Every structure is written in structure tokens, then in C-alpha cells.
Amino acid sequence: MFAHIDADAFFASAIVRKNPRLYGKPLLALGMGGGCVIAASYEAKAFGVKTGMRLKDALQLCPQAIRMPADFHEAARASHEIEAILRTLCPLVEQMSVDEWYLDLRTLQGGIPQNVTAWARAQQENIHRKVGLTVSLGAGPTKLLAKMAGEYKKPAGTTVLGDTLDLEAFLKDRPAAAIPGIGRKRVVHTDAHGWKTAWDIAQAPAEELRKLFGKSGVELKEELLGNALYGVTSEEAPPKSVSRCRSFRPTKDKDYLWAQLLKHLEYIVLKMRRHDLSCKGISVWLRDNEYKGGGANASLPQPSHAADAILPFVRNCFERCYDPRMTYT
Structure with missing residues (x-):
């Protein structure tokens, strides 16, 4: 039995944790340059705002939304705190990203809990009490099913396959x-x-x-x-390289592609900081509608994990990759 833990609206929730006055309000956590929504509170999502959306599109859906830059230091602290709690529970924890983890429940002291649903809700309450963030938790006989279960009832959902469903x-x-x-x-x-x-x-x-x-x-x-x-x-051991890629609907929209790339960069920078790493070079790769594509590389003058220092090189690689005649996905 595996469990999947996913922090709800992570980057937006980290901002609210630091600024409790924002609780219950539509909030957009913005990426570098402020043009991309890298996370939205559920109050903003109720208006149709989605992660990775361009700010101008998000504001058309939710003009009253509060806009704030993502707080990477606060997000890193929250991620560390959640993982520390998980590692006290379970000896075998796999971090998939800054806000997502897998647990092998067979390695818990005493083995798989007799009532997995009750165990899961107790862990969610513990994380919320100690960290101030909600998490959704899914459990199932495979990692794939656990992840699907975790995404079934967000936010703060609990779904255990074979137990409650x-x-x-x-x-x-x-x-x-x-x-x-x-x-x-x-x-x-x-x-x-x-x-x-x-x-x-x-x-x-x-x-x-x-x-x-x-x-x-x-x-x-x-x-x-x-x-x-x-x-x-x-x-x-710390990874020798970090990467992130996602697919999306076929598009030629340069602004949309750049917003997606900024979102990926946010996650990569945060992961480097978590492991106390710096990068000496970056690669950007775009995939076309036929699952082919091209990329560009750049070397940094000195190792860095600072987003502002890496961003110009990412922009340069993106401009070299992007072809307005191509459809990307």
C-alpha cells in the first residue's frame, strides 16, 4: 500500500501562511516578472483560474484577485517542514517535487494501519496543525493509483482505495x-x-x-x-541534474509557452535550493505537435541558484528554440 501526499495550492498557500490576512481571499502567486500564475488559491480557482495561466488571462476571469510574487523562501521552509513530519512517520519517503511525496506504508512501524483512512486523516490534521497548510492524501495498492486517489478530492481530500472506495x-x-x-x-x-x-x-x-x-x-x-x-x-544523494517538463494543448502562443517555462523554472530553482545546489548550465527544450523538437543550451559565467541570475540565459535559450511557424505541445 502506497500513500501520495500533495500540498494544496502550494505556492499560494505558502504566501497565506506568512500573511494570514489573505486567508479566504482569491490570491494569485506570480512567477518571475509577474506575468505568470504559478499557483492560485482555491478562491481564485473557483473563477476558472489555472496554474500556468498568463496573468492577464487570469485577471479577466477574476479581476478582484490579489496578486503577490511567490515567496520561495517561505515555500522551501514549508516543504522542509512537511517532509520532516513525513520522515518521522515512515522510513521510506520519496519526494517527487517540492510539494509532493510518496510513502510506502508497509514500512510504517507496525506495518500498514488497520484503518488507513483514519491514519491518513490524522496525518493531514497533524500537518495542518504544525505547518499551517492543508494536504490531500490518497492511498492505493500502486503509486499510480495513490496519486490518482490523492487528486480525486482536492483540497484536503482523503481517498483510500480498497478502504473507502x-x-x-x-x-x-x-x-x-x-x-x-x-x-x-x-x-x-x-x-x-x-x-x-x-x-x-x-x-x-x-x-x-x-x-x-x-x-x-x-x-x-x-x-x-x-x-x-x-x-x-x-x-x-543530491541529484546531479534537475529537470521538469509538462505537456499542454497544442499552441503557437509565444506568451503562453514562456509562461509555462517560467513555471518550470520556479520549481527547478526551489529544488536546487532545497538540496543546496547551484547550476553551471541550463537547457531549454520545446516539443512540437509530432513529439519532435529542438533545444538550446547555455553556460552560466558562475554557478548559481538565483532565479534572477539564471533568467536571462533561459530567455536566450527560449528565443533560440522558438519558431513562430511551429505548433508546440
């Missing part, structure tokens, strides 16, 4: 796009085969999935069926 019922209730690894891009292919839900993909012929997505498609099916192929791995 039957696996088949859960997968029938989740669209194919909700599966990590499918997303909006690949759902075009699943729709073409009539696979509308996660359960449809779990029941799909393995060979068809292999033809569509390669080996990962078959492994995804197994994980959806509750067969754990991937375990929790704890990072023993």
Missing part, C-alpha cells in the same frame, strides 16, 4: 485524461479506441496499449489493476 468504481468514475501519463495529449488516441474512463484503459488489450504507448502503456495497465511495478525510492 472500491477500485473498479473509482476507475469508472475517472476520465482517461486523469491518469498520469495519459493527459490531454494522449487522450485523443484513447478516445479513438472508445476508452473513455480509467477503467476502460485498465481493461484494454495489452497489445493495443503497447502499439499506442509502447511498454509504458502495458505497465500503466498493470498499475491501474493494482499490480505494483514501481516502488518508493528514497534519494540518498
Whole structure:
């Protein structure tokens, strides 16, 4: 049994933690330059604001939103505090990003709790009391299912597959796009085969999935069926490199692409700071609609983890990569 812990609206929540007067108000946490929303409070999300959205688009949806630059020091502190609590609970913790962790519940003292739901809610209450942030927690027989369960009822949701919810019922209730690894891009292919839900993909012929997505498609099916192929791995040494990539709807919009890149840079900078690392070089890569693409590299004059120092080199690489004739995804 695995658990997935995800801090809710993390960068916005970190600002509220430091400025309690903002609690309950629509808040936009902005990236470098202030042009990109890297997190929004749930009060802002209620108006349709999404992470990665350009500020001008977000303000059209929620003109009364409060705008504040993301506080990376506060976010790093909150991330450290949450992880410290998790590591006192469980010897095997895997950090996926600054606001996301996996736990192997089999390694808890005494093994998997008899009532996982009660255990999960107790941990959520403990984190909220000590750190001042809410987290959503999902648990399931595989890491994939635990992550899907954690994303099922945000914010502050608790979903335990096999405890509070039957696996088949859960997968029938989740669209194919909700599966990590499918997303909006690949759902075009699943729709073409009539696979509308996660359960449809779990029941799909393995060979068809292999033809569509390669080996990962078959492994995804197994994980959806509750067969754990991937375990929790704890990072023993600092990484030699850090990266972040995401897919999105096909677009030629340069401003949108730049906003996505800034969002990635925010996470990369925060991860470097967590590990007390600096970078000597950066790479930017854009993928086109045919899953091909190109990239550009740059060397820094001196190692740095300061966003302001790295940003000009990121901009230079982006300008070298971007082609207005291309559609990117």
C-alpha cells in the first residue's frame, strides 16, 4: 500500500501562511516578472483560474484577485517542514517535487494501519496543525493509483482505495485524461479506441496499449489493476541534474509557452535550493505537435541558484528554440 501526499495550492498557500490576512481571499502567486500564475488559491480557482495561466488571462476571469510574487523562501521552509513530519512517520519517503511525496506504508512501524483512512486523516490534521497548510492524501495498492486517489478530492481530500472506495468504481468514475501519463495529449488516441474512463484503459488489450504507448502503456495497465511495478525510492544523494517538463494543448502562443517555462523554472530553482545546489548550465527544450523538437543550451559565467541570475540565459535559450511557424505541445 502506497500513500501520495500533495500540498494544496502550494505556492499560494505558502504566501497565506506568512500573511494570514489573505486567508479566504482569491490570491494569485506570480512567477518571475509577474506575468505568470504559478499557483492560485482555491478562491481564485473557483473563477476558472489555472496554474500556468498568463496573468492577464487570469485577471479577466477574476479581476478582484490579489496578486503577490511567490515567496520561495517561505515555500522551501514549508516543504522542509512537511517532509520532516513525513520522515518521522515512515522510513521510506520519496519526494517527487517540492510539494509532493510518496510513502510506502508497509514500512510504517507496525506495518500498514488497520484503518488507513483514519491514519491518513490524522496525518493531514497533524500537518495542518504544525505547518499551517492543508494536504490531500490518497492511498492505493500502486503509486499510480495513490496519486490518482490523492487528486480525486482536492483540497484536503482523503481517498483510500480498497478502504473507502472500491477500485473498479473509482476507475469508472475517472476520465482517461486523469491518469498520469495519459493527459490531454494522449487522450485523443484513447478516445479513438472508445476508452473513455480509467477503467476502460485498465481493461484494454495489452497489445493495443503497447502499439499506442509502447511498454509504458502495458505497465500503466498493470498499475491501474493494482499490480505494483514501481516502488518508493528514497534519494540518498543530491541529484546531479534537475529537470521538469509538462505537456499542454497544442499552441503557437509565444506568451503562453514562456509562461509555462517560467513555471518550470520556479520549481527547478526551489529544488536546487532545497538540496543546496547551484547550476553551471541550463537547457531549454520545446516539443512540437509530432513529439519532435529542438533545444538550446547555455553556460552560466558562475554557478548559481538565483532565479534572477539564471533568467536571462533561459530567455536566450527560449528565443533560440522558438519558431513562430511551429505548433508546440
